[in-house]
Amino acid sequence: MNKILKNGYGMLLAYDQGFEHGPTDFNEKSANPAWIMDIADSGYFTGVICQKGIAARYYDKTVRKVPLIIKLNGKTNYHKDEEPVALQNCSVEEAKQLGAVAVGYTIYMGSEHEQEMIQEFANIEKEAHAKNLLVIAWIYPRGKHISDDVDKDVLAYAARLGLELNADAIKIKYSGDPETFKWVVQNAGTTKVFVAGGPKTDTTFQLLEIAREIKETGAVGFGIGRNIWQAKDPLAIAKQLAEIIYA
Amino acid sequence: MNKILKNGYGMLLAYDQGFEHGPTDFNEKSANPAWIMDIADSGYFTGVICQKGIAARYYDKTVRKVPLIIKLNGKTNYHKDEEPVALQNCSVEEAKQLGAVAVGYTIYMGSEHEQEMIQEFANIEKEAHAKNLLVIAWIYPRGKHISDDVDKDVLAYAARLGLELNADAIKIKYSGDPETFKWVVQNAGTTKVFVAGGPKTDTTFQLLEIAREIKETGAVGFGIGRNIWQAKDPLAIAKQLAEIIYA
Amino acid sequence: MNKILKNGYGMLLAYDQGFEHGPTDFNEKSANPAWIMDIADSGYFTGVICQKGIAARYYDKTVRKVPLIIKLNGKTNYHKDEEPVALQNCSVEEAKQLGAVAVGYTIYMGSEHEQEMIQEFANIEKEAHAKNLLVIAWIYPRGKHISDDVDKDVLAYAARLGLELNADAIKIKYSGDPETFKWVVQNAGTTKVFVAGGPKTDTTFQLLEIAREIKETGAVGFGIGRNIWQAKDPLAIAKQLAEIIYA
Amino acid sequence: MNKILKNGYGMLLAYDQGFEHGPTDFNEKSANPAWIMDIADSGYFTGVICQKGIAARYYDKTVRKVPLIIKLNGKTNYHKDEEPVALQNCSVEEAKQLGAVAVGYTIYMGSEHEQEMIQEFANIEKEAHAKNLLVIAWIYPRGKHISDDVDKDVLAYAARLGLELNADAIKIKYSGDPETFKWVVQNAGTTKVFVAGGPKTDTTFQLLEIAREIKETGAVGFGIGRNIWQAKDPLAIAKQLAEIIYA
């Protein structure tokens, strides 16, 4: 795990929104993966997360220092009223060739297609560990069976599922307060917990406050995107967060 | 079968509830797999049952004496109104590498997805026996076609299905009285029968009474979890059960 | 075909009811596969039919003389209002290792899942013939499209399907009279026809009468279970049938 | 293509109706594949079409002169209100071993399952051509999207699909007049067109008239069954057709 941690903590720059949400999240700058890679390589991040196309075309493993994490599945934003599912679109071996130290995969816990994703994830986990790559599970409770995806019991279940499936780390949403989130983290056992940064917060103060809170809970840090690259000064925010996270 | 029996009887500590039910079954102690592994290794149990993530991170095969049984499938608790299905998330070979002497797999008998699970189980059975691992089938009658899952005829059918599919042992619910359960066990033939411990009983007396009853029926013992690790003194209960089961 | 015929005729003892119907067909004696194997090995039968679990645990190929036929698929009795489907749960190679001379597979002709079973059967037929095993198709017209499964045209179609799929033999229901059944058998061409014994007849006379009738039709004999092992004296019935069938 | 043509024309005797329609098409004689094989081998036909079971049991490749074409898929007649689908039940290699010079496969164009059949056909086409076998596509527009399966535009589309999928030949229905059928044939490009004989015509004159018409259109001949073997004198009809077709 130390490959994507510093002093036991980590901050992963997420840039798979082009696939998951489409370019509505982007402006002229952030639409450009090269600009993002430079931010990722600023020294404030312990990893950058993207799909294989972005990695193949914008991450030069002979030059970049920031560790690469390739998301192995994804879905477009056009499936709002369907039970969610995202399937593998990149092999573990391809990820390795592109220079990845870790692979990521989203499981929509509770979806009618949950078993299909669990099975695909299980095969990825086996192969990735055999090839000495880390495995990060995005565990997102979603679908008709899920009424509140930041409920502490739902999040604790998500955390536990990551552990039971042998993920090295998981990325999940924050419950909103450190007290309940401690229980969430506890159920992940030795599996590390990254908190999803989510949509841009109203103020920088809010974001830093969350950073301070999650450190109390045992989580290792953030998987964060929009709060960085939608900010006016991404590196300034990154620096402020880094001072809290890696402290 | 002697690998998971003592004097022809067995008591398997079940700890896959984190996957199947979520952490609502747990408290601060029981959420910790290390604490469970110590209970399992107390000498009162002939096996511990968990998913691969728990085994990989908390079961050290060079240290632990209690035999390991890895559950190869599982599903979350968010599918109440669907026809149940759980698919393989760990290969037989991985289970073997982690130190397992047996693998487990749940078949939801009567579910619309029954055939998918039977087919997956059949492949597991073939591979596990070829690799000298025992095969335990959880046979749970469930879905819209099943009105009473502890009816003696339904349980006898479940037992028989385990035999016909060449399981070394099955884990099924108790019918509630030894007379009807004898018929259930009889239909399992040479396939061994473990009774599912189920939710915590109101009193220890009730639990010990069931232990005494199932010994009359030809069953070999318990697959038991919550009645152990939700108890105030797990080892005290385990000791009392062991005195009955292995007598 | 001579492996499972005597003088060109055959009587196969069917014992897959534990899977297909559940133990309701059984009593204390017939629930025990060992008791059945002794009946099968009485000399009156040219084969015994069971699932792999029964074969693995109760058929010792170094001792038994009666040829073994392993049913490679099966389904439980809990799917009454679904379009029927049963999928492969034992490989041809496993059947061979267990000592089988033939494999069996049920195709529910007319079911919405018919194509899935035809495709699986086709692969089994290829592999079994390559391994020098006989292939018997249970062809049962069933599902919403079938109004009368003993109609002579429906049965003739079933017989024909067995031939077109290159089954060595088929097991189908009896139409009820030898005149119409001749047409059924004729459409099977060189594929041999076994008549399914079905539920226990009211009197022995009825059963022997059917045996006499089917001999007129060109069928080679019976695949018969309940009429044998639900009888008070199974061997007496078997003897009476054998005298007609092999005459 | 010359393997199944004479002077550039061909007449293929179709005998897969036992699978597709059931024995209702047959009488005592035509139910017997041996009788059909003799007709096929009369010299008037450039091929005989059947399923693998018929070929394995009634076509002796060391004796027969008529080229063998094995149909690799088929479905029973019990699926009238379903979107049609027929899946592969015989491998290309098996067909080759049985002596086939060509393989056939039906695609129900427009069916909801169209893609599944196109994909299976594509794999068959690849393998068959690699093994030097010809590939004939039955392209039958069918399902809820098709209102008129002999409309000239629909048939032209069917013909075109055969070309785009690299079939050596197709078998399609006749549009009813040579003028429109010329456009159909034109869209098949270098892929040869066989006209499906269909149900028995009322008079021999009608049948011969169609034979004359289709020769005008660029089609290479007939895939014909019932009009031959349901006739009082099959060889007389075959002779009359041959004189037109191969002229």
Next chain:
Amino acid sequence: MNKILKNGYGMLLAYDQGFEHGPTDFNEKSANPAWIMDIADSGYFTGVICQKGIAARYYDKTVRKVPLIIKLNGKTNYHKDEEPVALQNCSVEEAKQLGAVAVGYTIYMGSEHEQEMIQEFANIEKEAHAKNLLVIAWIYPRGKHISDDVDKDVLAYAARLGLELNADAIKIKYSGDPETFKWVVQNAGTTKVFVAGGPKTDTTFQLLEIAREIKETGAVGFGIGRNIWQAKDPLAIAKQLAEIIYA
């Protein structure tokens, strides 16, 4: 990419309409693939796009100079009210053997079957790049979730999906004005953008105007069919377009 570009721009002659729309797009001339291949080989085009059947029968790689692009999937026009899906009908290896320098595949973005196509495309992309072939994704937003398939945000999403999936180039519809299309192209990053020519425009002037517009946007050119081969003088149109595109 230079294999299918000239001075950094390209014009690909599309001829897969026989599969996608049927022969209604054709007249006597355009129904003939040989006539199309001559147009494609006129020097005005940097590639010709067709299905494997057309390539196998009409593209002689020892003679033709125009680069070949094989479309690896396709569906017929009979699925208007279904969620769209088209599956692979030609392997990458076959395409290479036929002389292709690139392969194409359509993803219906937003369809309920989107994941199936993304997964198939991902495997194609991996294999094609390993075999040194270019990969072009047709990304067509379609299905019940898509209300306007030429909306700039929808098209920008389509462009982005192509980049994220590591397509070398994409073919998408034009938004209608260069201003919005610049944003679309920008989101494709280093993935090249071909504009789909679409149905025949009313006047040549309109078509040339679009050609001029798309050059402003960063797109590399056209994938164009009907506007060429439905024109009275295809080569005259091609010449006029070429003068704009390659300028």
